[in-house]
Amino acid sequence: MNILIVYAHPKPDSLTGALKDVAVQQLRSDGHEVVVSDLYAMDWKAQADTDDVGEVEEANFMLATGEAYRTGSLGADIRAEQEKLLWADAVLLHFPLWWFAMPAIMKGWVDRVLTNGFAYGASGHALPRYGDGVLRGKRAMVVVSIGGREPAYSDRGINGRLDDVLYPINHGILYYPGMDVLPAFPVYGAIRVSDRRFAEVADALRQRLSQLDEIEPIAYRPQSGGDYDRSLRLEPGRERNGATGFDLHIAS
Amino acid sequence: MNILIVYAHPKPDSLTGALKDVAVQQLRSDGHEVVVSDLYAMDWKAQADTDDVGEVEEANFMLATGEAYRTGSLGADIRAEQEKLLWADAVLLHFPLWWFAMPAIMKGWVDRVLTNGFAYGASGHALPRYGDGVLRGKRAMVVVSIGGREPAYSDRGINGRLDDVLYPINHGILYYPGMDVLPAFPVYGAIRVSDRRFAEVADALRQRLSQLDEIEPIAYRPQSGGDYDRSLRLEPGRERNGATGFDLHIAS
Numbered sequence: 001m002n003i004l005i006v007y008a009h010p011k012p013d014s015l016t017g018a019l020k021d022v023a024v025q026q027l028r029s030d031g032h033e034v035v036v037s038d039l040y041a042m043d044w045k046a047q048a049d050t051d052d053v054g055e056v057e058e059a060n061f062m063l064a065t066g067e068a069y070r071t072g073s074l075g076a077d078i079r080a081e082q083e084k085l086l087w088a089d090a091v092l093l094h095f096p097l098w099w100f101a102m103p104a105i106m107k108g109w110v111d112r113v114l115t116n117g118f119a120y121g122a123s124g125h126a127l128p129r130y131g132d133g134v135l136r137g138k139r140a141m142v143v144v145s146i147g148g149r150e151p152a153y154s155d156r157g158i159n160g161r162l163d164d165v166l167y168p169i170n171h172g173i174l175y176y177p178g179m180d181v182l183p184a185f186p187v188y189g190a191i192r193v194s195d196r197r198f199a200e201v202a203d204a205l206r207q208r209l210s211q212l213d214e215i216e217p218i219a220y221r222p223q224s225g226g227d228y229d230r231s232l233r234l235e236p237g238r239e240r241n242g243a244t245g246f247d248l249h250i251a252s
Numbered sequence: 253m254n255i256l257i258v259y260a261h262p263k264p265d266s267l268t269g270a271l272k273d274v275a276v277q278q279l280r281s282d283g284h285e286v287v288v289s290d291l292y293a294m295d296w297k298a299q300a301d302t303d304d305v306g307e308v309e310e311a312n313f314m315l316a317t318g319e320a321y322r323t324g325s326l327g328a329d330i331r332a333e334q335e336k337l338l339w340a341d342a343v344l345l346h347f348p349l350w351w352f353a354m355p356a357i358m359k360g361w362v363d364r365v366l367t368n369g370f371a372y373g374a375s376g377h378a379l380p381r382y383g384d385g386v387l388r389g390k391r392a393m394v395v396v397s398i399g400g401r402e403p404a405y406s407d408r409g410i411n412g413r414l415d416d417v418l419y420p421i422n423h424g425i426l427y428y429p430g431m432d433v434l435p436a437f438p439v440y441g442a443i444r445v446s447d448r449r450f451a452e453v454a455d456a457l458r459q460r461l462s463q464l465d466e467i468e469p470i471a472y473r474p475q476s477g478g479d480y481d482r483s484l485r486l487e488p489g490r491e492r493n494g495a496t497g498f499d500l501h502i503a504s
């Protein structure tokens with residue numbers, strides 16, 4: 001497979017950085033082609049702004065990115081990342097959880113690369129989404145380092161269940177343009193890690209990555225699969241027994 | 253009251269920008285002191301990196317920000333925003349919803365300003381949190397422009413319920429360092445807005461802001477209030493009837 005790793009950590013010698021190296025090594029030794037977008041090393045521009053779109057007629061910023069995508073006036077750094085996404089069979093987002101979300105520089109990769117016209121439509125330029133779209137059929141997985149401990153992210157944990165915390169990323173960013181999203185690979189208690197613990201985590205990551213093409217994706221419901229009404233609400237009675245909240249949007 | 257508006261949109265003539273102007277005008281005419289951190293106008297640096305911390309001994313990035321906070325070597329732009337937070341009685345986060353989260357430049361304000369030592373602790377330097385902390389007793393509210401329509405963000409909507417999409421912000425960012433979080437003010441269908449619709453939305457926002465000191469905050473459970481066990485899981489039987497997911501962490 002062709003694999004794109006989008007990676008963000010300000011320190012290469014961090015746990016997140018070391019695990020990224022483990023991932024690259026394992027995937028290459030399994031015969032995959034690997035490209036890493038190391039956002040800090042690339043000095044990736046984080047904020048989406050009017051410099052991104054070049055000369056456009058459209059005043060609305062979001063629609064202007066769509067016009068720029070269609071006319072080819074998007075910034076070269078953005079187009080290069082879009083090409084990497086089209087090349088990839090699988091995409092890993094590899095980051096530390098900061099304030100229950102991805103670091104700003106990675107959010108800026110999402111904001112700037114997944115432009116209107118490329119990853120989502122708008123009135124007059126509708127595009128398929130949620131289970132279908134430009135990245136349909138590719139696999140995606142989050143690898144996330146977390147300072148806190150697992151119970152605080154469990155079903156009754158104060159931070160919210162990790163799957164729920166990650167729903168806006170897994171469902172809202174990765175599934176939206178059509179990717180099949182694998183369960184996230186979290187590393188808890190990531191602030192001070194002993195050598196022994198690191199070896200265990202690295203082994204678990206290697207094992208997970210060696211099954212990248214076999215793991216069952218999260219069974220999110222496609223928007224056009226008949227489960228939603230015209231206002232995009234789940235039709236009555238479709239939920240699995242006892243499913244609530246974000247889990248409504250998982251079919252099985 | 254002293255009110256800090258943290259605002260992010262790349263275009264001042266956007267709906268989000270126009271509503272920010274409405275908010276400033278209304279709050280000032282109600283007699284409040286208003287300071288706006290206009291992140292794009294300030295050319296706010298979005299990515300947290302080692303330049304932020306100056307000379308420190310600590311290798312771990314997160315802990316290094318804590319050392320820099322204690323020794324005074326944090327960047328001047330960061331310290332200025334921390335001072336604004338300490339000055340404020342209420343904080344508004346005013347942004348467009350991009351990929352189900354805040355724009356990268358605002359995430360970078362959160363990542364860089366809410367440093368270790370200031371907004372959260374770590375082993376050896378524990379700080380109170382979730383309902384208590386450096387920003388205790390201040391009020392906070394999200395004002396968010398959303399391209400999609402309300403049903404898609406309702407209880408069975410495909411995007412997830414808006415309150416759940418915003419939980420990592422409301423609970424994870426604003427309540428965490430002690431603020432009382434008011435229900436968000438969302439503006440749906442924000443891509444093309446008629447003059448008539450804008451007038452309605454502006455009126456609703458003015459009315460909401462005129463009650464800023466009266467609105468009942470979301471009743472999140474304080475971490476130290478006895479509802480959580482030592483591993484930070486909600487004690488059995490504490491939930492309201494039928495509450496699940498993030499709603500477990502709301503007391504009434």
